[in-house]
Amino acid sequence: MSKYSFNQISLKQYIFIIFETQVGIGILSLPRDLAKTAGTDGWISIVLGWLLSVLLSLVIIKIMEKNPEYTLFELLSKYFGKWVGKSLSVLWILYAAYAASVVMFSTIHIVKVWIAPDIWDFILMILFIIPIYMMTKQGIRVIGLFAELVFLISLWMPFLLLFLLKNIEWLYLLPIAKEGLFPILSTVKSTLLSFLGFELAFILYPFLKDKKSASKGIVIANSLSMITFLMVTVISFVKFSPEEIKDYAYPTLNLLKLIRLPFLERLEITFLSFYLFILFMTIIPYIYTAVLGASQLSGKQDHRNTLRILMCLWIFLSFFFHPSFSQVSQMGKSWGMAGLYFAAVFPLLLWMYGWLFHLARKEQKQ
Template sequence: METKEKLAPFHATILVFMIQSGVMALILPQLLAESFGTNGWITVLGFGLMASVNILLIGAVYKLGKGRSIFQILEQSIPKFLLLPVYLALALVWTLLGCMAGKEYILIFQMYAFPTTSPMEFKLILDLLVFWLLTKGLYNMAKASTVFFWLFIWMILLLFFFYGDFKWARLTPFMFKGGKFTFLEGLDIYSSFLGYELVLLMFAYTNQKTKLIKSTLLGNAMTTFSYLYLSLITFGLFSLEQLKNKAFPLLELLAYIRFPFLERMENLLYGFFLFTVLFSILLYEWCALEMLKQVFPKMKTNFLAFILIASCFAIAYIPKTLNEVGDWLSTLSMIECGIAFGFPLLLLVVLMFQKIGSRPAHE
């Protein structure tokens, strides 16, 4: 049963950070090098700022809507039968995003650590864990994310291992030389910040005293700093051409870490990324579940959650390779970028009409 307890600001901040951080961190430096060339790491600040602007847009919805859920806002002005296709479409996008994010992580993990094991065996275990957490409700999910946060965040200290090999000369005095920026690659980079838009569905799980938008901005700032720090280190360790040719620069870094009592350290460390990937999947599936609850209000939540996760597992059979999963994610990320900016704008338009309609007649 869903708890009636509200999200605390600290839990909201950690939840946003855990949603945003994920597998994209493994390839972000390569994307920055490919798109912007020399000193491409600086552009992380720009992408983080764009995300902050989007969060402020969501904040305007939260303030004008006085903390009402997006369902209350929409259904006050639009007949529900017109909204049902929208709910189903959003549920489909978020279901597929969670599904493909999980499949990408598992394919990378299988490739590096268990090349002879079926990836779908790992996917089954991951989906069972997602289903179990999904049935616990958002408040318990947020508390669990805080625990997993501390299990994951210590990894940023590992970058100290590379200070001795870091060379400022590799950054060069030139800005953005040797890159080939395209709009689609820009969206791929921006997708590494996506996840904050899911707070749109958390309005009903907070109260006006909870600084939801400030917490979201803080979580996004933590993500931006983490990405900036990681990108700076990788640009100072590898040449531009090396970065362009490395599929997973972060895994290459982890492979340099050696302990006398442990081999293939990167396999163990990569396993810690499961904590962030898990919550990226979990929150996208939770949002999809919230949409399905509006479409099928008479169905039990746990049954809907089971159908949702079972569908995810079945869909994961379709793409077989990392390239195929990457193509799915690129398409879904473009759609999600549209949702992240377009959905708050739609809600603001609806709220403006509601405000105009509620004004008293002229005296």
């Protein structure tokens, strides 16, 4: 019997966790970021970024297939020994905690700008921490159930884009590759960062009930993210002019301001209120990764004490750290650079090392 048999997630939950982690914060500013570097050809970079994320995801699954009962932190100790393994685990814990912190402070910033500019940061922090703590402390099984719920209550959101399919200018997309291939290829790195979240397969795989479908599941999750990114980006490109879109910090929310419904004003506020659940589902898997790693490193079964310490640290920081848009953007960029190493470089190196590790073990047995 698997040691995680009482804390497993279904394939559907596995897909939703990865998908919701990916679309979270990045989709709000993605059209602007792409327009700045690749113009209206940025949608091509999304497809290329999807291809890279799928390939890297499959590398992660290949690594975990050889060690199905190990989390990443246990695997690192197995491959590299106690001290090197623990050092690498600490880096992963810091990365996951920083990713969660970036999304948390970015969420507070967005809510203050768009909904409640006069509210104190620490009040928002406390309000947001309550559901995040309640979900994370219960473990991966409850997080999986919450991911299903979030998917169901957000199904109506893509249909809002249908209201924008009038008075649009498709000619903004033409000619394709008007600036050449270099801007498109140079933007692929940015789009790959938008797909961050697939690296959590390192953590989710041991808890997955149907491990044989892990590859299929992660391809579906990445593909759902690509479709979502493409829909939002293309509609932004044909609704706003190529120069106008660069003036908006969060073009996705600016799109919603253009929708007029007879029974509802300020649709972007309603949207953002529901979208908070998706943002929470970006924070929760990363924070769970951090506290799970810390508990496994210290040899404890219960991760709740570590979680409480981190929550208290967030509340303490919110009293004096009030990031501006430029600071939030800089934090996002630094997370992206770290993500490039942890989600792209690290899996490739670990896959090659693991291949040599298992090869050496086979030779020793012979």
